[in-house]
Amino acid sequence: MAQTEQPVLDVRNLRLRFPGPGGETTAVSGLSFSVRPGEAVALVGESGCGKSSTALAIMQLLPDTAKLGGEIRVDGRDVIGLPRKELRALRGSKVAMIFQEPMTSLNPVHRVGEQIVEALRAHKPLSREDARERALALLEQVRIPDAQQRLDAYPHQLSGGQRQRVMIAMAIACEPRLLIADEPTTALDATIQAQILQLLDDLRRELNMGLLLITHDLALVSRWTENVVVMHHGEKMEQLAAADLFGRAHHPYTRGLIGASIRLDRSQHYRTQRLPEIRVVHNADDTYEFLLEKREPIRLPPPDRGGAPVVEVHNLAVRYDTPRGPFTAVDDVSLAIAPGETLGLVGESGSGKSTLSKAIMRLVPAHSGRIVFRGEDITRIEGKNLRRVRRNMQMVFQDPYGSLNPRHTVGEILEGPLAVHEVNDARERQKRVQRMLDQVGLPARSANRLPHEFSGGQRQRIGIARALMLNPSLVVCDEPVSALDVSVQSQILNLLVELKESLNLSYLFISHDLAVVQYISDRVIVMKDAKVVEENDHLRIWTHPRHDYTRALISAAAREA
Amino acid sequence: MSSLGKIGSSLRRTAIQAVPTVIGIVILNFFLLQMAPGDAADVIAGEAGSATEETMHALRVQFGLNHPVLVQLYNYLNELAHFSLGFSPRYGMPVAELIGQRLPGTLLLMSLALGIALFIGLVLGSVMAIFAGRLPDRVLSVLALVFYSVPGFWIGLMLIILFSVTLGWLPSGGAGTIGADLSGWAGLWDKARYMILPATSLALFYVAIYARLTRASMLEVKSQDFVRTARAKGLSPFSVTVHHVLRNALIPITTLAGMHIGSMLGGAVVVETVYSWPGLGRLAYEAVMGRDFTVLLGILLLSSLLVIAVNAAVDLLQTFLDPRIGVR
Numbered sequence: 001m002a003q004t005e006q007p008v009l010d011v012r013n014l015r016l017r018f019p020g021p022g023g024e025t026t027a028v029s030g031l032s033f034s035v036r037p038g039e040a041v042a043l044v045g046e047s048g049c050g051k052s053s054t055a056l057a058i059m060q061l062l063p064d065t066a067k068l069g070g071e072i073r074v075d076g077r078d079v080i081g082l083p084r085k086e087l088r089a090l091r092g093s094k095v096a097m098i099f100q101e102p103m104t105s106l107n108p109v110h111r112v113g114e115q116i117v118e119a120l121r122a123h124k125p126l127s128r129e130d131a132r133e134r135a136l137a138l139l140e141q142v143r144i145p146d147a148q149q150r151l152d153a154y155p156h157q158l159s160g161g162q163r164q165r166v167m168i169a170m171a172i173a174c175e176p177r178l179l180i181a182d183e184p185t186t187a188l189d190a191t192i193q194a195q196i197l198q199l200l201d202d203l204r205r206e207l208n209m210g211l212l213l214i215t216h217d218l219a220l221v222s223r224w225t226e227n228v229v230v231m232h233h234g235e236k237m238e239q240l241a242a243a244d245l246f247g248r249a250h251h252p253y254t255r256g257l258i259g260a261s262i263r264l265d266r267s268q269h270y271r272t273q274r275l276p277e278i279r280v281v282h283n284a285d286d287t288y289e290f291l292l293e294k295r296e297p298i299r300l301p302p303p304d305r306g307g308a309p310v311v312e313v314h315n316l317a318v319r320y321d322t323p324r325g326p327f328t329a330v331d332d333v334s335l336a337i338a339p340g341e342t343l344g345l346v347g348e349s350g351s352g353k354s355t356l357s358k359a360i361m362r363l364v365p366a367h368s369g370r371i372v373f374r375g376e377d378i379t380r381i382e383g384k385n386l387r388r389v390r391r392n393m394q395m396v397f398q399d400p401y402g403s404l405n406p407r408h409t410v411g412e413i414l415e416g417p418l419a420v421h422e423v424n425d426a427r428e429r430q431k432r433v434q435r436m437l438d439q440v441g442l443p444a445r446s447a448n449r450l451p452h453e454f455s456g457g458q459r460q461r462i463g464i465a466r467a468l469m470l471n472p473s474l475v476v477c478d479e480p481v482s483a484l485d486v487s488v489q490s491q492i493l494n495l496l497v498e499l500k501e502s503l504n505l506s507y508l509f510i511s512h513d514l515a516v517v518q519y520i521s522d523r524v525i526v527m528k529d530a531k532v533v534e535e536n537d538h539l540r541i542w543t544h545p546r547h548d549y550t551r552a553l554i555s556a557a558a559r560e561a
Numbered sequence: 562m563s564s565l566g567k568i569g570s571s572l573r574r575t576a577i578q579a580v581p582t583v584i585g586i587v588i589l590n591f592f593l594l595q596m597a598p599g600d601a602a603d604v605i606a607g608e609a610g611s612a613t614e615e616t617m618h619a620l621r622v623q624f625g626l627n628h629p630v631l632v633q634l635y636n637y638l639n640e641l642a643h644f645s646l647g648f649s650p651r652y653g654m655p656v657a658e659l660i661g662q663r664l665p666g667t668l669l670l671m672s673l674a675l676g677i678a679l680f681i682g683l684v685l686g687s688v689m690a691i692f693a694g695r696l697p698d699r700v701l702s703v704l705a706l707v708f709y710s711v712p713g714f715w716i717g718l719m720l721i722i723l724f725s726v727t728l729g730w731l732p733s734g735g736a737g738t739i740g741a742d743l744s745g746w747a748g749l750w751d752k753a754r755y756m757i758l759p760a761t762s763l764a765l766f767y768v769a770i771y772a773r774l775t776r777a778s779m780l781e782v783k784s785q786d787f788v789r790t791a792r793a794k795g796l797s798p799f800s801v802t803v804h805h806v807l808r809n810a811l812i813p814i815t816t817l818a819g820m821h822i823g824s825m826l827g828g829a830v831v832v833e834t835v836y837s838w839p840g841l842g843r844l845a846y847e848a849v850m851g852r853d854f855t856v857l858l859g860i861l862l863l864s865s866l867l868v869i870a871v872n873a874a875v876d877l878l879q880t881f882l883d884p885r886i887g888v889r
Contacts, residue, residue, distance in 0.1 A: 059793055092795030104786040107805055108885055109812075118804070119794040154884040170794065323887070 007034035008075055008177040008210040009058065009095075015069035016053055016062075016234070024067075027053040028234040031070075033227075035178060035210035040201070042213045042221040042242065044257075045231035046485035047456070051214045054231075055180045058212075059097050060087050075177050093123040096171035100183035102163035106155040112139075112166045113151035119173045138169040142199060160349070161192035165199070172203055178210040179203075185220070189348035189512060191556040197224050216485060218261050222246060230254045232280075233288060252290040253278070259292050260490040262515040264557050269538060270342075270497045270520055273297055275490035295494065298501050303341035303522055308375055310474050310506045311360060311393075312336045316369035318352075318359045329355040331530040332369075337474065342500070342507040344521030344538070346514060346553065352530040353510050357476045360508070361395055362386060374473065391421045394467035398479035400459035404451040410437075410462055411447030417469045432469065439502070440465045440495060457488035464495065468503065476508045481516060493520055514557045518542060526550050568877060575873040579866070586865045587641065587858065591634050594854045600626050601650045601852045624650040637858065646859040651851045656859040660841065664863070666736060667833070667840035671825050673760040678767035679818060685768065686775020687807060693780055701772065708769035713828055717762040717835040724758060731758055734837040759836040763828055767821060774817060778810035785809075812883050819875030823868045 016028035028050040035041045043051045056062045058072055060079050072079050074095050079087065099105045107115060116135035120126055126134065132151070139147035142165040155163055164184060171179055181200060185193040201224055204211040213225055221228050222245045230237040230251065238251040249255050256278035262268055268275070274295040281289040318330040330352045337343045347353040358364045360371055362378060371379045378389050394417075397403040404413055414433045423429050434444055440461040451459055460480060467475055477496070481489040493516070499505060511517050517524055524541045526534040526549065534547040545551045602620040606612030612620075621627040625636060640647050646656035685701050692698045708716075725733035736755050782788065783806050791805045829842035837843075841860060848856040880886050 061789060061792055088795045088797065090795070091793055097793045099786060099790065101786055105790045107787040107791070107809070109809055109883055110804070118791075118796065118800075122795050122797075122800075156885045167790070170790075 005036065006076060007036050007073075009035040009212065010073040011054070011058070011071070012073070013070040014054065014057065014072060015067075016050070016057055017067045018063075019065055019067070026234050027066075028057070031229075031231070031234070031236050033229045033236070033239060035212055037177065037210055038204060038208045039227065040204060040211040040213060040225040041227045041229065042215060042225040043229050043231060044215060044218065044221055046216055046257075046487060048233075049231040050234035051231050052182055055097065055182050055212065055214050058178075058180060059091060059095065061097075089123070092119055092171075092176070093174040094176055095178040095180065096174070096176040097180040097182065098164070098167045098171050098184050100186050102160050102167055102187065105167055106163055108155055111152050111154055112158070116166070116170050116173055119170045123174045134173070135169070138173055139166070141172070141203075142166070142169045144169075159192075160188055161196060164188065164192075164196055168196075168199065168203070172207060172209075175207055176209060178212065180212045180214070182214045183216070184213070186215070186217070190514065190553060191348065193220075194556045200224075218245065218257060218486070219263060230257075232290075252292070253280075253288075256290050256292045257486055261486045262490075262519050264515045264518060264542065264554070267539070267542075268519050270493070271297070271300055271522075274497065275494055275519070277490050277494065278487040280487075298497060300497075300501055301340060303338040303506075305338045305341075307339060309336040309338050309372075310341075310374060311508075312370075312372040313356075313360060314370040314372070316356070316359060316371065317367045318355050318364055319367040328367075328530050330359060333527075333530075333532050334369075335525060335532070335535070337506050337508060339473070339506055340500075340504065341522050342509055342520055344517035344524040345508060345510045345527065346512065346517050346524060347527035348512060351527040353527050354478055356527070357395070357478055357508060357510055361393060361476060362390070387421070391417070391470040392472050393474045393476065394470065394472040396460075396463050396467045396475060396477045396480045398482055400456050400463055400483060401451075403463055404459060404466075406451055409448055409450055410442075410454075413451070413462065414447070414466055414469055417466065421470055436465045436469060439468075439499065455488075456484055457491060460484060460488075460492055461495065464492075464499070468499065468505075471503065472505070474506050474508065476510070478510045479512070480509075482511065482513065489516070496520065514542075514553060526553070571877070572873060575869070575876075579869045582869065583862065583865060584638075587638070587862055588634065590858055590861045591637065591854075592630075594857060595630055597852070599852050600624075601854070602626060604850075604852045605651070620650075637855075641862075646862070647855040649853055649856045651848075651853040652856070656856050659844065659856060660859055660863060663839060663841045663844045666838060667826075667829055667842060670756060670760055670763065670833070670838060670840060671822070671829060673756055674763035674825065675767070675818065675821070677760055677764040678771055679814075681764070681768045682771025683775050683807070683814070685772035687779060687802065689772060689776040690779035690783065690806075691802065693776070698776075705769040705772045708765045709773075711765075713762055713766060714831045714835050716765055717759070717832055720758050720762055721835075731755075733758075734835075736839050755838075759832050759838050762835070763825065763832045766828070767825070770817070770821075771814060774814055775807075775810060778813050779806050782806045782809045808882075812879065815875055815878055815882060819871055819878075822871040823864065826864050826867070 011034065012032050014028050014031040017024045017026050031050070031054060033041065043054060045051045053062065057068060058074065058079065060082070068080050070080070074090060079090065082090070106112065113132060113135050116138060117128065117131040120131045120134055136147055136151055139150055144150050144162055144165050150158065150162070155166070158166065179200070184200065185196050188196060197220065200211060203209070213221070215221060222242050225242045227239065228242050228245055229239045230253065232253050237253045238249070240249060245254070246258055249258060259276040260278055262275065274297050276292050276294045279291040279293055281291065283289065313333060313335050316330055316333045317328060319326045319328050333356055335343065345353050345356070355364060359366050362371070366379050369379070370377055373389055373393065376389070378386070381389065411430070411433055414436060415429045418429045418432060423432070433447055437444055437446055442458060442461055442465070451462065454462065481492050484492060496507070500507065509517065509520050518538060521538045523535065523537050525532050526541070526547065528549045534541065534545065534550045536544070541550065542554060545554060601624055602617050605620060606617050618627070625633065628636070637647060646660070648654070649656050649659055652659055685705070689698045689701050721733045724731045732755050737752055788801065788805050791801045826842065829840060830846050832838070833840045833842040834846060845857060845860045848860065
């Protein structure tokens with residue numbers, strides 16, 4: 001019995017540095033923790049805290065330039081400095097890993113069965129037929145429906161959740177002692193997320209394997225793991241039992257993270273409460289201080305439901321032509337947004353929520369139905385008229401990295417809309433850029449810098465600034481905080497509320513995250529399979545859901561938390 | 562079965578779409594050639610040295626060159642509609658027969674050159690990608706740059722000087738030992754000896770292109786998530802490189818190789834002239850010099866058909882290499 005108690009992973013005083021043009025950067029310093037067989041440990045932190053680098057260090061998948069110190073014992077053996085051949089024997093058989101992006105983590109040109117067979121045959125003397133049979137059993141073990149047929153499918157023929165299941169099947173193929181899951185559900189829908197986590201939880205008990213879950217999501221940690229290691233700037237802030245995370249965390253950073261994250265069961269709302277923000281102060285002697293800033297709520301006038309809506313959509317349908325015939329992405333959708341109102345739009349990927357927002361923005365043509373913007377039917381207008389309307393409706397996108405032209409300075413990006421919409425005086429344009437930068441909380445000198453010089457949260461501020469340059473009355477926010485860390489998420493949501501107050505905006509806020517939608521919305525609509533299945537105000541939709549699908553969404557989110 | 566049916570219908574559609582394309586190409590070529598000064602009668606008369614107005618006129622009547630341009634075009638299209646490529650005034654034989662004699666030689670040379678280029682290019686490119694930034698990569702990059710920038714005819718001449726003149730290993734030109742009646746392996750070896758130098762000099766330029774493309778494409782694939790997955794599975798570096806990196810890198814390379822068939826025909830003109838290889842390229846060159854437009858039109862028509870056929874084949878190959886691309 002004593003042997004089973006030996007940890008499957010024992011990290012001691014791990015140090016990791018990357019040489020770079022501006023000197024070495026420290027990714028991890030002095031990290032120690034261990035994972036016992038059958039135990040689930042979470043490595044939690046925000047982007048850049050060193051959690052993924054730690055995972056790659058355990059697998060020894062870091063680039064050759066990385067400098068490692070300390071010890072990483074996998075099943076008793078230190079992997080640092082292990083000869084390549086022995087490392088290969090370890091990878092996939094004793095320790096396996098699954099990654100964040102199920103879409104790109106499988107080779108697109110090989111059938112999924114082949115990819116599992118390959119993992120098996122790399123470590124076990126199996127014939128092709130036996131390996132195939134075992135692969136089928138694995139697909140059944142990870143609960144893929146129609147496993148027999150899926151064996152010969154290509155990755156692109158599977159959904160995101162199924163692909164992640166294939167990744168898991170591949171990872172557990174040789175019954176590893178330790179499974180590392182690096183943000184395994186971040187790219188998946190809420191209902192799928194819960195299923196995958198449940199699967200990982202069952203498997204670690206069945207196979208008595210250690211699970212190292214790497215995530216930024218605190219709610220998920222407390223539900224699915226036993227121990228939590230909280231990281232910041234490559235150091236361990238604190239380690240505690242997952243059950244104590246929300247109640248008994250000591251470290252100010254952990255408490256800050258908990259304070260800044262929004263939870264469905266707390267029923268926070270932007271009209272009554274603002275989100276606390278974490279301030280991280282990097283002192284001159286290289287120490288950090290963490291402060292949780294609470295803010296006073298802003299008094300906002302209630303949405304003007306009596307007046308004319310900013311936008312009305314009547315029986316809108318959008319169709320795409322596909323090789324297999326027309327596909328209806330939006331089907332008979334009606335909605336209205338009152339001045340000063342925030343309408344939350346919830347749905348899973350493929351539900352049509354992004355297509356709906358693009359149709360309202362007139363970025364995709366409507367098949368039938370009507371879009372009325374401030375009293376004017378804009379469903380079919382073109383050219384000059386369309387441009388005139390567009391300045392009043394703007395969009396904030398999900399990806400703060402891909403949606404800004406990397407070769408334009410921030411000033412140019414912000415001036416762009418002004419130039420297009422005929423603000424011809426250069427000095428006037430610059431004045432407005434400066435004013436907007438100030439409003440979204442960016443320093444004035446940002447105008448001369450390029451997007452890559454900014455962090456994700458700052459880029460999202462730039463994206464918001466660009467959307468607001470022309471004083472729109474409607475802003476469509478398509479998953480604006482999904483790619484951001486918790487602490488940045490609260491800053492951006494607070495900013496959206498401030499801007500709403502000062503510029504009198506109406507939002508259409510699209511998200512798959514129920515807690516965020518609950519916080520930011522006045523009214524919520526739920527979309528599934530191209531249709532609106534439910535609509536209610538922000539309180540009643542969670543307390544009295546009428547549609548089964550809404551209930552399923554809420555229970556998936558609650559199960560995770 | 563259904564995928565075979567799809568391939569059939571895809572080929573049928575390509576064939577139907579090819580008809581207007583080919584007609585357009587023929588008409589365009591016809592007018593382009595009309596713009597060149599002189600005609601076959603001028604050249605024949607010039608070579609004879611003592612032509613009168615009357616004999617020139619007689620020649621033109623005989624070749625059908627006395628008609629207005631549009632009538633000539635109509636006559637040519639009419640011939641094509643009856644599956645005839647016309648008659649060469651200069652060679653005194655049907656164009657189809659003339660091309661038929663030369664085509665196999667050129668196709669053989671081209672496919673050998675393309676094969677060499679792809680094989681060596683992929684090997685060099687893989688080596689470069691594996692050792693990216695290190696010495697083997699640097700040396701091969703310089704070599705690729707040399708192959709890329711030196712003109713084909715010069716490489717051809719240098720190869721002749723080295724292998725035929727100095728070393729005496731390989732023949733300097735022609736397509737087979739004259740008078741030697743060889744068959745079986747000996748015959749094949751004899752033919753191969755004559756093909757090595759022209760095929761190599763035709764291939765070297767493309768070796769450079771494929772090596773560089775393979776390198777870039779493999780480095781791009783190497784940074785993809787699924788390669789990390791493959792390494793995390795504990796696969797050997799060789800099987801990661803071959804099954805995951807190279808396999809995916811092939812997709813852009815086949816696209817480019819398909820496009821190169823057409824430009825290889827152009828390169829064949831030079832190489833066939835240098836090595837006096839009796840191929841289509843040299844025939845085209847001679848036809849231009851002799852203003853033998855019927856032959857030239859026939860060759861151009863054939864090469865456009867070849868390009869269309871190769872494109873269709875590459876499209877099918879792509880669907881095989883990348884399952885995300887569906888046969889339509």
